[in-house]
Amino acid sequence: MASRPLRLDEPRMPDIHLDDLQPGQVHHLGRRRLERDEIIAFARAWDPQPFHLDEAAAAESIYGGLIASGWHTVCVFMRLFADGMLSRAAAMGSPGLDELRWLKPVRPGDTLEARLEILEVRPSRSKPDRGIVRARSVVVNQADEEVLSFVATLLFKRRPEAVWSGSADDGR
Numbered sequence: 137m138a139s140r141p142l143r144l145d146e147p148r149m150p151d152i153h154l155d156d157l158q159p160g161q162v163h164h165l166g167r168r169r170l171e172r173d174e175i176i177a178f179a180r181a182w183d184p185q186p187f188h189l190d191e192a193a194a195a196e197s198i199y200g201g202l203i204a205s206g207w208h209t210v211c212v213f214m215r216l217f218a219d220g221m222l223s224r225a226a227a228m229g230s231p232g233l234d235e236l237r238w239l240k241p242v243r244p245g246d247t248l249e250a251r252l253e254i255l256e257v258r259p260s261r262s263k264p265d266r267g268i269v270r271a272r273s274v275v276v277n278q279a280d281e282e283v284l285s286f287v288a289t290l291l292f293k294r295r296p297e298a299v300w301s302g303s304a305d306d307g308r
Contacts, residue, residue, distance in 0.1 A: 150226035154267040154292035157257050165220030165250040168212050170204055172244035178208040181201070199241050206238040209284045213275050216250035226293035228266060233273075236286040240277070247278040255287070259294065286290050 179188030183205035186193035194202040223226075242248065253276045259267040269292055275284040 137281050140301075150159065150224055150293070152221065152225040152259060152292075153193055153295045154226070154269065155259065155295045157254050157269055157292065159254050159256060161254040163221055163252040163254075165252060167247055167249045168216060169247045170208075170212070170242060170244065172202065175202060175204045175208065175242075175244055178211070179205050183207055201243060203241040204246075206256055206284070208241050209238065209275055210236075210286075212248055213250045213273060215247075215282060217273070220250065221252065226233040228291035230288055230291060233286045233288045236284075237283065238284055240283045242277065242283050246283075248275050249277075250275050252288075264294070266291055268292075 176189055179185065185205075187199050187203055188194075188205050191202050194200075215290040228267055251292040253274070254269060256270040257267065258269075269290045271288050271290060272280055273284075273286050273288050277283050
């Protein structure tokens, strides 16, 4: 029987589990260029402030020109994270994030890159099939300047063999 190509909308086995993540790992999640029209469209829908919407008003603002909404930058991170890691991970969601910082304005034409640095990996004591990851999430521009950072708490499934072997609680 001939094999058929995998369709993108078909579920597949995840490649990344809690057991594959270690403090110090940095995952490069991808890049995305933001254009003027996209910045204005996002602002019109979600963050209608003059320095996101109107070039003349933005030129008179403290930013000296049009800038993307910080929430737009967070959404760019999320899309790059989804495409660059979550699409192949045994992720179970997130209870939240801390220390959200918008560090530099994002301007039309900027190319943004998302990165995820693993800070802590902790198997659950009460639910041996999963664990918690704390990760520093960063977006940098084309000059490698951080424009966004936050610390995310993420839930990941463990590999079945790790649960079955009884190594679910390593004392952390």
